[in-house]
Amino acid sequence: GAVVSQHPSWVICKSGTSVKIECRSLDFQATTMFWYRQFPKQSLMLMATSNEGSKATYEQGVEKDKFLINHASLTLSTLTVTSAHPEDSSFYICSARLLAGALETQYFGPGTRLLVL
Amino acid sequence: QQQVKQSPQSLIVQKGGIPIINCAYENTAFDYFPWYQQFPGKGPALLIAIRPDVSEKKEGRFTISFNKSAKQFSLHIMDSQPGDSATYFCAAIASMLTFGGGTRLMVKP
Numbered sequence: 428g429a430v431v432s433q434h435p436s437w438v439i440c441k442s443g444t445s446v447k448i449e450c451r452s453l454d455f456q457a458t459t460m461f462w463y464r465q466f467p468k469q470s471l472m473l474m475a476t477s478n479e480g481s482k483a484t485y486e487q488g489v490e491k492d493k494f495l496i497n498h499a500s501l502t503l504s505t506l507t508v509t510s511a512h513p514e515d516s517s518f519y520i521c522s523a524r525l526l527a528g529a530l531e532t533q534y535f536g537p538g539t540r541l542l543v544l
Numbered sequence: 545q546q547q548v549k550q551s552p553q554s555l556i557v558q559k560g561g562i563p564i565i566n567c568a569y570e571n572t573a574f575d576y577f578p579w580y581q582q583f584p585g586k587g588p589a590l591l592i593a594i595r596p597d598v599s600e601k602k603e604g605r606f607t608i609s610f611n612k613s614a615k616q617f618s619l620h621i622m623d624s625q626p627g628d629s630a631t632y633f634c635a636a637i638a639s640m641l642t643f644g645g646g647t648r649l650m651v652k653p
Contacts, residue, residue: 433587461641470633470643471588520587522641530595532578533641535587 429455431523433536440511441544447507448539450521456501457523461533462494465518477504511543547571548636550644557624558652565619565647567634572615574636579608579619582631582646591632592619624651 430453440446450460458479463471475496476484483496493515495507504523508515518540522533550567557563567577576595580588594601594608594617601608605622621628629651634644 431587468648470646473640476640518585522587531576531637532590532593533637534590535580538585538587540585 429523429525429534431521431534431536433521433539435539436537437540437542439542439544442512443510445507445509446511446541447505448519448521448541450504450506450523450536452502452523452525452534455523455525457504457525458501459524460498460504461522461524462496462504462506463520463522465520465538471520474506508541511541513543516541516543547642548634548644550634550647552647553645554648554650556650556652559625561624561651563621563624563628563649563651565632565634565649566616567618567636567644568614568616569636570615571636571638571642573638574642576637577608577610577617578635578637578641579606580633580635580643582633588633621649624649626651626653 432451434449460477462474464474465471473486474489477496477498479498485491498504518538520538522535524533548569555563578593579591581591582588592603592606594610596612607620610617632647636642
């Protein structure tokens with residue numbers, strides 16, 4: 428099956444620092460990747476859609492200057508949490524869209540747990 | 545407005561039981577319905593998926609039933625095992641993927 432990796436799997440940082448999370452599709456090319464945030468015992472909340480070679484599309488209420496997204500290649504998207512604060516602590520999950528003929532689905536990475544002190 | 549409604553929120557069954565998770569949707573533009581399994585601290589993993597022109601799909605112990613006229617679909621887990629204990633999300637895809645709220649399943653030994 429399609430594999431999506433994320434790095435790092437967890438990170439602890441001080442308030443005010445920036446944190447970069449990488450999302451890679453390992454065995455397929457993904458023109459579109461997605462970034463989600465998940466709070467405990469809740470469903471995934473879509474933050475933004477990352478499109479290769481173009482600007483990301485952010486969901487309402489998500490600060491684009493706070494959460495910088497770069498989709499530099501067909502297998503890599505990065506999310507940078509700038510000037511992180513404790514309220515940014517969360518579980519961040521990326522996914523990559525796989526198109527197989529007329530079928531489309533998303534494969535998810537293992538997630539990155541961010542703790543901002 | 546939640547476009548995909550999932551129930552129950554939590555479910556406890558004994559080993560060997562058949563938990564059933566139900567989802568309902570309103571948007572008739574949805575044309576693909578995947579189910580994801582998520583273990584604590586991990587990302588969701590695609591479990592099984594169905595298209596609306598199929599009424600049932602089986603993969604191993606997992607079965608999706610789909611009722612297009614009622615705009616409902618459900619996941620059945622046959623001979624459930626403690627290792628099946630996880631959170632299950634139904635989803636629906638039109639141009640974007642929309643998740644249900646999730647069901648936390650616990651299978652007791």
